[in-house]
Amino acid sequence: MSERVAEYLAGQREAILERLRTLIRFPSVSTDPAFAEGMRGARDFLLDRLRAIGLTDVRLLDAPKGDSIGQPAIFGAWTGAGPDRPTIMIYGHYDVQPADPLELWHSPPFEPTIRDGRLYARGASDVKGSTLVAVETVAGFLAVEGGCPVNVKLFLEGEEEVGSPSLPALIEANRGLLAADAMLSADGGGAAGPLPALNIGCRGTCALQFSLRTARKDAHSGKVGGAMRNALHEMARLLATLHDDQGRVLVQGFEAGVPPLSNALRTEAASLPLDEAAWYAEFGAEPFGDPAYTVRERTTMRPTVEVNGMWGGYTAEGSKTVTPCEAHAKLTMRLVPGQDPAAVQAAVRAHLERHAPRGVALEFHYRPGGTRAFTLAADHPLRAAAGAVLEREKGAAPAVTRLGGTVPITTLFQERLGIDSLMFGLASPDEDAHAPNEFFRLSSLEEGLRLWPMILTELGRMRAADFPKRAVA
Amino acid sequence: MSERVAEYLAGQREAILERLRTLIRFPSVSTDPAFAEGMRGARDFLLDRLRAIGLTDVRLLDAPKGDSIGQPAIFGAWTGAGPDRPTIMIYGHYDVQPADPLELWHSPPFEPTIRDGRLYARGASDVKGSTLVAVETVAGFLAVEGGCPVNVKLFLEGEEEVGSPSLPALIEANRGLLAADAMLSADGGGAAGPLPALNIGCRGTCALQFSLRTARKDAHSGKVGGAMRNALHEMARLLATLHDDQGRVLVQGFEAGVPPLSNALRTEAASLPLDEAAWYAEFGAEPFGDPAYTVRERTTMRPTVEVNGMWGGYTAEGSKTVTPCEAHAKLTMRLVPGQDPAAVQAAVRAHLERHAPRGVALEFHYRPGGTRAFTLAADHPLRAAAGAVLEREKGAAPAVTRLGGTVPITTLFQERLGIDSLMFGLASPDEDAHAPNEFFRLSSLEEGLRLWPMILTELGRMRAADFPKRAVA
Structure with a gap:
């Protein structure tokens, strides 16, 4: 089932890339009120797309007045898989970091520019590229199969880059609508690229x-x-x-x-190789940091x-x-x-x-x-599903790793809705997110359009009852 | 002779104040190329005034190309006192510090505003007020007496607030024109106000x-x-x-x-009283600095x-x-x-x-x-003249003090033209030079229009031969 969808999406590559360009051209900088127009443009574009592909209940979700800084989230659902199938929340965000210092960009930050197989623009890697892959995967299932393997709730946030200040109140006000068995995040994660890695936590x-x-x-x-x-x-x-x-x-x-860093965690940190010299060379920086820890430990566990x-x-x-x-x-x-x-x-x-x-x-x-740090338990069905998908795509079991950055929604959804998350984004660590000349690899876009149909299919083989039910704060 | 001129100038108070307002309205910020227009406006205004009052040789002086940052000085002379009388260079500057942070100003920095007997504006105290007093004093002598007690060379700089980068080359290129027996500076000095003080040095x-x-x-x-x-x-x-x-x-x-601070210097520093608690209170700051020295020593001799x-x-x-x-x-x-x-x-x-x-x-x-620090020798005729004038105006011999700031021209004229300077400006230390809400006391303007006729008259009682001739570097 995922093969037909992946094939369809591969045929749609140019149209999808053009949609990504359009989405990126909206300068949706959430931290600066001067970009309100760009935020609105990105929202309207995504609302239109969610309606066009056949989702139901497409709408903006906001926190009650007083709790909101005025950047609503975008919601859309498809619940035709039936109550036995899991309901998967798909998370992405449409806001981006500020583009300054502008003078260091080689092409305008909000005019997506392709050079050497890379799409350069603010938000290309973090995280409009991966977000659109998730949306288009659902579109593919609905277009080709008339339905998805799982029930889907798309939730695209507008305050991720400012620390999600309105999100707790927004979740509180929409608890029923947001009920799900698990969450798959297009933000965070290293699903694309040559080194298969399963991102199971973040700082x-x-x-x-x-x-x-x-x-x-x-x-x-x-x-x-x-x-x-x-x-x-x-x-x-x-x-x-x-x-x-x-x-x-x-x-x-x-x-x-x-607690002191355990041997188990140090072993986990070592499971994904990191060429430290190359890592520093990439930034033009000298080695630095607490010598008691490796670079991966310093950047993900400290x-x-x-x-x-x-x-x-x-x-x-x-x-x-x-x-x-x-x-x-x-x-x-x-x-x-x-x-x-x-x-x-x-x-x-x-x-x-x-x-x-x-x-x-x-x-x-x-x-x-x-936002507290987040960890996905070792026996969670999301880990099994993603592990199987990555092993099939890459030919080897993925290493387990953690994100040094923060995906606030993972912690929030665990604490407030009792659901666990897996980061399954397609950005690579070298794509200069939050820096001048951010880019997204076109190869990652293409790989994402294969991986996302696979993981939804894999999750569709599980039952809603397989997912742990957590107590909610 | 000075009484008649002072009386005339007192009658001209409104016209002189209006000229000062006009001069201040030109935003002559030398450090920022965006203010080129303001620099030009201030220059043109002063050139016109110098011509109108009857000076000869009125012109812009610039450094040779390559040595200039493009802010010429203004020159004008009156040499009718004869070769036996001293030739006094009168120094001022027409450039000002940047006005930012703009949001802290209570009235626009380049719109002079009178409140409580103070003229608020950038450059009012540093140093357009004192500069204009010097110009108008010469105007008064020429209007009332048909001549000055001394030969006069007015030199109004345009790069004081950026450290006078072009000045050495400018002096080199105009050595003959700038020859003088001594220099009287409208910048620096505490000639006005209740505490008579003779400023004989600067850092x-x-x-x-x-x-x-x-x-x-x-x-x-x-x-x-x-x-x-x-x-x-x-x-x-x-x-x-x-x-x-x-x-x-x-x-x-x-x-x-x-060298270690001598007892003589420490005594000199103590000769002008300073209420340290009040000094800190004026800035809303706590006492600070090397406890081995008094506040006056810290700010003028360290x-x-x-x-x-x-x-x-x-x-x-x-x-x-x-x-x-x-x-x-x-x-x-x-x-x-x-x-x-x-x-x-x-x-x-x-x-x-x-x-x-x-x-x-x-x-x-x-x-x-x-710029090196500058000191005026204890037996210099400028000290005698200024001391006599201040004692007559204030009824007590002036204390000797030093400026914590820098008047680069004093050092430069000493090193390059062999002439010594006395700072005889009218600004008071509390007038927020270089800070928001800079102001100039109208009482200092009025006092300046009495003191400057007196000192030119006093210097006119001396002979050119009384002034030391220094070797030039």
Whole structure:
């Protein structure tokens, strides 16, 4: 059944690629209100497509007013497989990261451009490419077979790149509509490419922004220099206390609840080979990080504190002899199993407050909480289905790995709807997601249009009763 | 003679204030090419005024092509006092600092606004107010007396706020035209206000900008976080090495050539009272700085390293989970007698290079050199003249003090033309030069229109032969 659908989708390659181009041209940057038009365009395009391929109940889902930042999710369902078959939630997101720094792009970020078999554009890899593959797979089943092997609920989020702030309330308000046996995510995962890998976990995240003030106003460095705290000096001194010289986090209480890395996990980390020298060379960077761990362990099994932005004083052309009175920093943390996002924020905040000397005032701006790390249990049917599919496609059993990034929905759906997720996205780690010149391999698009029909077919061989029922918070 | 001129100028107050408003409305920001129009407007206005009041040889002076950044100085002369009388160069500048951060201004920076006897605008205090007082004083003598007590050469610079890069070449190319016995500066000095003070020195300055790179490209913090250097962490760590926790500079070789502060200098520093608690309260800041020195010593007799701007990563609305590969910082140093600007730049650069770990590449952008500190000798006729004038106006002998900032022209004219300078400006230290809501007291304008006729008259009682002739480099 999946072969006929895959064959059909292969024939539709040009049309699907053209749809992907159209979707990418909408600059759907969720973090910046200036891109509201792009968000709306991407939404309308996907709503139209979901209706056109024959889904029912196609609509926008939003959180109740007051809980929403105004980026609704897109929903559509097909439930003709019957109550014995599993109901699979398919997850993707239509929002993207900001494109700046714009001057580093070789082609305009929102004008998809093909070079050397790669589609360059913001959002191509993260995650419009994989999202559209999932949508078109369902379209293929409905067009060729008149139905899917499983019941399907498509859920395409609009706030993934800003940490899904409205999602808990949105889920609460649509609990019945979103009921499912499991979730298959087009975001995260390494399903495409030469190294078969099964992504069974991801790090969590939380954020913290703060401003630092040393005086009521900026001053002339000639008048006060030598006798007045400089906010930039203080910001530098403060941020320098967060890590040691090998990047180890020095925040007290940061790892509360984190067990020592087990031998089982270290073995799992080693199961997927990583050429560390090549990995650093790809970024043009020198090896770095806690020497007690491998690069894969550092990036998937160890928590981090990262400064994502830092600024203050005069930053335009030329020079200005100012002693600045304020400075700013944006931080995000990556979390591992055992860490509570709010507790981590509190620990980092307490660290900064403890290290700020008298005369340095801190002001924090953050939404308390975040996303815990996620892990899919070893005996979950999703792992069996995906393992079989990848082994068939690639000729070898997939390695088990984890994503260093965060797919908030996996944690949220587990905590709020009691369903587990498997990341089955097609992006490769080298595709510069979140950076200039992001791209998506056309070969991954093609591979995705084979893998997704296979996994829906595989899941269709299981029964709804095979899936674990979890208690919901 | 000065009384009649002062009386005339007092009667012209409204017209002079209106001219100052017009001059301020030209946004003459020299550091930013976007303000070329404002620079041109300020120049044309002053050229017209100098011609109108009867100066001869009114023209723009520029450095030879290649040495100029394109901000010529304005020149005009009156030499009718005869060869026995001293020739006094009067210095001012028509360029201003950038106005940002714009959002902190209570009224538009280039729309002069009077509130509570203060004229608020960028450049009002630094230094269009004092510059115009000098011009109008010469105008007053020519209008009332038909001549000045001394020969006058007006020199109004256009690159003061960017460190006078073209000035050495400009002086070289106009050595004959600029010959004088001494220079009186409208920039610097505390001639106006209740505390009589004679400004006999200023700190020097030099600048250094650098970028820091940790990888070839920005990366997704989920993918690389924990195993890749973050340029912002490295910038913070590096800048944190420049000072100890009391602000003392830790750069090796930074104070080479600086003698220990003498008792004579410490006594001089103490001669002008400073209410340190009130000084800090004015800025809303806590006391800070090397406890071995008083605030006046810290700000006028001790050298500094200041970070004026620092930036990198994502700084717009919302959050972005990026591990940035580059960061930037702008530094300026304040120098005291004995320090060589180029040697200080080299020491700071060497410090940064020494403290940058493997994997952190630094790139420096700066013009080697800068301005040495300046001191006016104790027996110089300028000191006698200004002392007499201030004592007459205020009823007490002025304290001797130094400017913490830099008036590059004082050093340059001493080194290149062999003439000494006295800073006789009217700005007060609390007028927020270089900061939002800069203002100039209208009472200082009025006082300046009395003091400047007096000092020109006092200098007219001296002979050209009374002024020391220095060797020129």
